[in-house]
Each structure stands twice: as structure tokens, then as C-alpha cells.
Amino acid sequence: DAKTTQPTSxxxxxxxxxxxxxxxxxISGNEYVYWYRQIHSQxxxxxxxxxxxxxxxxxxxxxxxxxxxxxxxxxxxxxLRDTAVYYCIVRPHxxxxxxxxxxxxxxxxxx
Amino acid sequence: DGGITQSxxxxxxxxxxxxxLSCEQNLNHDAMYWYRQDPGQGLRLIYYSQIVxxxxxxxxxxxxxVSREKKESFPLTVTSAQKxxxxxxxxASGLAAATDTQYFGPGTRLTVL
Numbered sequence: 001d002a003k004t005t006q007p008t009s010x011x012x013x014x015x016x017x018x019x020x021x022x023x024x025x026x027i028s029g030n031e032y033v034y035w036y037r038q039i040h041s042q043x044x045x046x047x048x049x050x051x052x053x054x055x056x057x058x059x060x061x062x063x064x065x066x067x068x069x070x071x072x073x074x075x076x077x078x079x080l081r082d083t084a085v086y087y088c089i090v091r092p093h094x095x096x097x098x099x100x101x102x103x104x105x106x107x108x109x110x111x
Numbered sequence: 112d113g114g115i116t117q118s119x120x121x122x123x124x125x126x127x128x129x130x131x132l133s134c135e136q137n138l139n140h141d142a143m144y145w146y147r148q149d150p151g152q153g154l155r156l157i158y159y160s161q162i163v164x165x166x167x168x169x170x171x172x173x174x175x176x177v178s179r180e181k182k183e184s185f186p187l188t189v190t191s192a193q194k195x196x197x198x199x200x201x202x203a204s205g206l207a208a209a210t211d212t213q214y215f216g217p218g219t220r221l222t223v224l
Contacts, residue, residue, distance in 0.1 A: 041199070042218065043203070044201070044203075046213070049212065099144075099213065100153075101154035103152060
């Protein structure tokens with residue numbers, strides 16, 4: 001299964017854009033990139049996913065490089081409530097159901 | 112309201128006792144999952160089920176058991192064989208396709224005394 005690498009933690013000022021990077025150099029052609037976040041002691045929340053095109057929804061934007069080996073999640077105007085652990089996940093190849101959640105990036109949004 | 116529920120939020124048990132964690136969803140999802148999360152760690156898959164009356168072991172199934180008698184329900188039993196049962200347990204559900212989003216419940220924090 002493709003693995004992902006994320007920084008352990010990041011800081012962001014309130015109101016500024018938060019850019020969270022993820023490396024997934026072994027991603028296969030039909031594997032999607034997913035982002036979830038987990039606020040302390042709650043269940044993870046889905047944010048966004050994509051295959052190769054950039055995606056945007058009401059929560060965030062996802063930028064995937066042309067070679068698909070890395071991606072960036074962008075929170076355009078971070079708020080204090082965006083402080084959470086952000087997980088970058090690659091869904092497994094060939095229809096499997098195992099989703100590998102690594103340690104993620106702990107984002108601290110500061111006033 | 113549609114969603115996925117887990118109960119209770121906090122659970123305490125004595126060592127050596129089996130305990131069953133509840134997970135219910137009314138999203139009409141075929142697939143359901145159980146994960147374990149230890150402090151500062153990511154999620155690890157315990158069991159998953161793609162359809163009623165069928166389930167598969169995840170990465171850390173030893174010491175756990177599940178059943179899927181109804182589409183809406185996927186209870187997890189933590190048995191006395193699980194060496195370190197104290198953890199945060201998360202249930203999720205999703206549509207049957209592998210690329211579908213998973214929706215998570217609020218979690219149950221189990222403490223074994």
C-alpha cells in the first residue's frame with residue numbers, strides 16, 4: 001500500500017492560509033488522495049479527496065502535483081477551530097478497504 | 112438526523128472482563144469499520160465489514176470480535192485476550208466502493224482498570 005509522509009506539526013496565524021503538505025511518492029495510478037482531520041477526542045472528519053485534478057469545496061482546496069507524488073491541503077482562512085490533526089491518506093489499490101491513517105500533522109492555529 | 116453513533120462515550124471495565132462497544136448508523140451504508148487509536152498515534156484498523164453477515168480482520172484483530180447481523184449495527188467486543196485494551200475506539204461507515212469516504216462516530220474511550 002502507498003504510504004504518506006507529513007510533517008509532525010505546523011503553526012498558522014488566524015486568518016492566514018494554512019498549507020499542509022503530504023508526500024506519497026509510491027502512489028499507484030488509480031489511488032485517490034484523501035484528507036481527514038481530527039479535533040481532540042472526536043472522530044475524524046472528512047475534508048476532501050482527489051485523483052489527479054485540483055479540487056475545492058467549502059472547507060478546503062487540494063492541490064495534487066502533476067506526477068501525483070505529493071499534494072497540499074489549503075485552508076484559505078484558518079480559524080482557531082481549525083486546530084486539529086490532519087491526516088493525508090492514500091486509498092489502497094484494487095478495491096481494498098484498508099485505510100492507513102498515519103500520525104498526521106498537528107496544526108496549531110494561533111490568534 | 113442521519114449519522115453514526117457510538118455508545119457510551121466513556122467506559123470503564125475491570126481487567127479480565129469482556130466488554131462490547133456499540134456502533135449504529137442510519138446512513139444506509141454497506142461498509143462499517145472499527146479502529147483503535149492510542150495517544151498521539153494514528154488509527155489502526157481492527158475489523159471491517161462490507162456486507163451483512165460478513166466481516167474481515169484488519170491489522171490488529173487479535174483479542175477482538177465483531178458481528179454484523181444487521182446493516183445498521185456493527186458491535187465490537189473487546190475480550191480478555193486483548194493485552195492492552197485501554198484506548199480510544201472509533202467506528203466508521205461508508206458506501207461499498209473502496210474509494211468512498213468514511214464517516215466516523217464520536218468514539219468510545221475504554222479504560223480497563
